[in-house]
Amino acid sequence: MEKVVQQTDYDALSCRLAAISKGYLPSVAFQVQRCNYHGYKEMHMEYLHSLKSVSRRIHSKIFRAMQNSFPVMNYGTYLRTVSIDIQINDFLKSHSKFQNVQIINLGCGSDLRMIPIIKNFTNVTYIDIDYKDSIEMKRKILDQNRALKKALESDDDGETNRYKLISCDLNDEAQTVRTLSESTSSDSPTIVISECVLCYMDDHASKQLISVVLDIYKTGIWISYDPIGGSKFSDRFGIIMQSNLRESRHLEMPTLMIYNSKETYSSRFANCNVEIKDMWDIFENDIPKEEISRLKSLQFLDEVEELKIMQTHYVLLKASW
Ligand code: SAM
Incomplete structure (x- = not known):
């Protein structure tokens, strides 16, 4: 099971690369102007290039998947990526006076947002966590790519001490507590990110992790x-998704039908102040008209109804404590 779950990162990466290749990402309005992300496309191309020398097999898998993305998937990747970037950026801007703010990306996979964030916010310590094999692969890629390595060595003295790549099985409570206690500070304001990660954990393990x-x-x-x-009652989305994943990949999403609505998903963070939206809410209400026109100009989107169904079944939650 661990291997199949790790491989879901190839989907996330290929979706991101597809959205970049079609021009959905980076979003000038959100990522470049608001979040000050520069060189977004280039850093992803560098990563893909170095991935090839680390594993030709994974590279060609990702490259193939990238060619086969549909417009609805590109919209989904765009929405998920920019809305998380904005949440992170807003928190960091409002905490710029703190000496140390830390970001802990649980199940980071091949996510590269640490690169612009480390550069833009000199008070940030960024901790990427994933399974051992995933972390080893990411480390190899980052180590052997000069441009990426340099981008992470953002301090004047060339030290990379604000970025940590750490392996940990988040299903293992003791290991998680030990890892976090050793590598983070409990007093610093903290952003925890879990982007498509809790869905692969069973209920007990995810509850323990949150707690x-x-x-x-x-x-x-x-x-x-x-x-x-x-x-x-009539909604078959989750049931179909579970059975497709089981049949095609032997992959489980154990809590998909437990936390099956915005309300039940929010209940996982009962002692926090929670804001939650589904991605269709975000698409309809938070993306300005000009940005929607830009997206429409990139590819012809025939399947608006399909986009709506998909995006009402993904949520973005912000829990504050
Ligand atoms: N968050 C990244 C993104 O959105 O681009 C990657 C998402 S990928 C769908 C899920 C990631 O979570 C994989 O890299 C996987 O290895 C990691 N993951 C899932 N369960 C985990 C666990 N128990 N411990 C550590 N990593 C885990």
Whole structure:
């Protein structure tokens, strides 16, 4: 199971690369102007290039998947990426006076947002956590690519001490507590990110993870993005998704039908102040008209109804404590 879950990162990366290749990302309005991300496309191309020398097999898998993305998937990747970037950026801007703010990306996979963030916010310590094999692969790629390595060595003295790549099985409570206690500070304002990660954990393990993290850090926000199965009797989205994943990949999403609505998903963070939206809410209400026109100009989107169904089944939660 661990291997299949790790491989879900190839989907996330290929979706991001597809959205970049078609021009959905970077968004000038959100990522460049608001979040000050520069060289977004270039850093992803560098990563893909170095991935090839680390594993030709994974590279060609990702490259193939990237060619086969549909417009609805590109919209989804765009929405998920920019809305998480904005949440992170807003928190960091409002905490710029703190000496240390930390970001803990749980199940980071090949996510590269640490690169612009480390550069833009000199008070940030960024901790990427994933399974051992995933971390080793990411480390190899970052180490052997000069441009990426240099981008992470953002301090004047060339030290990379604000970025940590750490392996940990988040299903293992003791290991998680030990890892977090050793590598983070419990007093610093903290952003926890779980982007498509809790959905692969079973209910007990994900509850433990949430409880442990909220216990360790005095104050922070948790940004979580996941699919939800749907709570209406006639809604077959989650059931179909589960059975497709099981059949095609032997992959389980154990809590998809437990936390199947915005309300039930929010209940996981009962002691926090929670804001939650589904991605269709975000698309309809938070993306300016000019940006929607830009997206429409990139590819012809025939399947608006399909986009709506998909995006009402993904949520972005911000829990503050
Ligand atoms: N968050 C990244 C993104 O959105 O681009 C990667 C998402 S990928 C769908 C899920 C990631 O979570 C994989 O890299 C996987 O290895 C990691 N993951 C899932 N369960 C985990 C666990 N128990 N411990 C550590 N990593 C885990």
